Amino acid sequence: SPPLRDLVTLPQYFERHGYRTFSTGKVFHDAYPPLKDRVNGQEFSVWGYPGNFGPLPGAKLVETPDKLRLIDWGVFPQRDEDQEDWKVADWAIGQLKTMPKDRPFFLGVGFRRPHVPCYASQKWFDLYPDETLVMPAVPAGDGENTPVFSRYQHWKLPEPTLAWLRESRQWRPLVRSYLACVSFVDSQVGRVLDALQAQGLAERTIVVLWGDNGWHLGEKGFTGKTSLWDRSTRVPLIVSAPGMKGAGG
Numbered sequence: 613s614p615p616l617r618d619l620v621t622l623p624q625y626f627e628r629h630g631y632r633t634f635s636t637g638k639v640f641h642d643a644y645p646p647l648k649d650r651v652n653g654q655e656f657s658v659w660g661y662p663g664n665f666g667p668l669p670g671a672k673l674v675e676t677p678d679k680l681r682l683i684d685w686g687v688f689p690q691r692d693e694d695q696e697d698w699k700v701a702d703w704a705i706g707q708l709k710t711m712p713k714d715r716p717f718f719l720g721v722g723f724r725r726p727h728v729p730c731y732a733s734q735k736w737f738d739l740y741p742d743e744t745l746v747m748p749a750v751p752a753g754d755g756e757n758t759p760v761f762s763r764y765q766h767w768k769l770p771e772p773t774l775a776w777l778r779e780s781r782q783w784r785p786l787v788r789s790y791l792a793c794v795s796f797v798d799s800q801v802g803r804v805l806d807a808l809q810a811q812g813l814a815e816r817t818i819v820v821l822w823g824d825n826g827w828h829l830g831e832k833g834f835t836g837k838t839s840l841w842d843r844s845t846r847v848p849l850i851v852s853a854p855g856m857k858g859a860g861g
Contacts, residue, residue: 623656626718634707636660637700637722661703663696665724678770685730685789692733697723701800705807726793736792748829755832771836787829821850
């Protein structure tokens with residue numbers, strides 16, 4: 613839009629200061645610019661594999677009250693290699709393997725998990741056996757002692773309520789699926805970091821890892837991200853730089 617036309621984005625700033633810039637996966641929330649308008653050299657030197665929220669099974673694994681296709685969870689697919697986030701990591705790794713050593717670079721890698729649909733292969737579920745699964749702490753009446761307005765933040769949204777999850781015996785499966793997704797995407801971050809190390813780039817690269825929102829898994833009576841509560845507003849922000857010492861919270 614005209615008011616934002618002259619603003620300089622992060623990749624544009626780096627590009628203007630001698631960097632080559634690369635993008636893959638969910639960057640700019642998939643919205644800017646639209647896929648059809650992405651041209652190398654505009655916004656990024658190279659627009660890479662965009663990825664998506666797939667793959668999806670032939671039918672929903674869980675029949676939720678809202679029929680939205682992405683509101684689903686469970687064991688799928690069988691192979692990590694079929695996940696879109698794996699393919700995003702593959703593209704990023706390919707760029708690192710051919711990255712010129714004489715010019716600085718900026719590489720934006722946008723993973724989608726953990727996010728609906730909460731799908732992961734069986735090996736990640738195996739890390740969280742049902743018999744030892746640690747569930748979110750949800751006191752009796754959680755959310756009922758807050759102003760009425762706070763309970764309308766989740767009104768008419770597709771994610772199921774805690775009441776429905778309990779009634780349908782899907783609360784534990786959803787929590788387990790979410791945790792499996794977290795571990796899966798951790799492994800993809802690890803693949804990219806291993807490639808950075810293998811190419812001798814780690815000692816001169818700043819790595820920043822962050823998420824865009826947290827996620828309720830029953831707290832305050834609902835699931836999803838659309839709240840101003842702690843679970844939804846707290847996000848990870850991790851910075852690692854050569855020679856960096858100490859840690860902050």
